[in-house]
Amino acid sequence: MLQEFKTFIARGNVLDLAVGVIIGAAFGKIVASLTDDVIMPFIGLITGGIDFSNKFVVLGTIPDTYKGPTTYAALKTAGVAMFGYGAFITAVINFLILAFVIFLIVRQANRLMPAKEAAPAGPSEVELLAEIRDALKK
Numbered sequence: 001m002l003q004e005f006k007t008f009i010a011r012g013n014v015l016d017l018a019v020g021v022i023i024g025a026a027f028g029k030i031v032a033s034l035t036d037d038v039i040m041p042f043i044g045l046i047t048g049g050i051d052f053s054n055k056f057v058v059l060g061t062i063p064d065t066y067k068g069p070t071t072y073a074a075l076k077t078a079g080v081a082m083f084g085y086g087a088f089i090t091a092v093i094n095f096l097i098l099a100f101v102i103f104l105i106v107r108q109a110n111r112l113m114p115a116k117e118a119a120p121a122g123p124s125e126v127e128l129l130a131e132i133r134d135a136l137k138k
Contacts, residue, residue, distance in 0.1 A: 028098065035094045055086030 008014060036053070044050050056072045060081035068074045072084055123131070 027101075028094075031094055031098045031101070035090055035097060039093060039097075040090055052086035052089050055089075056082045056084040058082050 040052050044052065054072050056075075058075070058080060062070070062075065062080055063078070066075075066078050066080075068078065072082065072086065075082060076084070
C-alpha cells in the first residue's frame with residue numbers, strides 16, 4: 001500500500017495539482033487585498049463614501065450585556081446573527097476578479113501551446129466497406 005501511495009504521489013498530475021492549489025491560495029490573498037484595499041475604497045468613493053465592509057442587517061437582537069461598537073466585525077465576533085450583504089458584495093467582486101484573471105491565464109496558455117495536429121484522415125466508411133466486399137469476393 002505504501003508503494004502504491006508513493007506511485008500516486010509521484011505522478012506529475014498530482015504534483016502539478018498541489019503546486020496549483022498552493023499558488024491559487026496565495027493568488028486568492030492577493031485578489032482579496034486588491035478588492036478590499038484598492039477596488040472597494042474606490043467604489044466607496046464613487047458611491048459617496050459607502051463602506052461596504054460595514055453594511056449589514058442585524059437578524060437577531062444584540063445582547064444587553066454587549067458594550068462594544070456596533071460594527072460588522074465587532075458584532076460578528078460577539079456572535080450576533082447578521083446578514084452581511086457588504087461582505088457578500090466584496091466576495092462576489094473577489095470571485096469575478098479571480099475568474100477573469102484565470103480566464104486570461106488560460107486564454108494566454110492556449111495561445112502559447114502548439115496547436116494539435118489533426119489526426120491523419122483514414123479511409124472513409126464507403127472505402128472500408130468496399131475493401132471488405134472485395135476481400136469477401138476473393
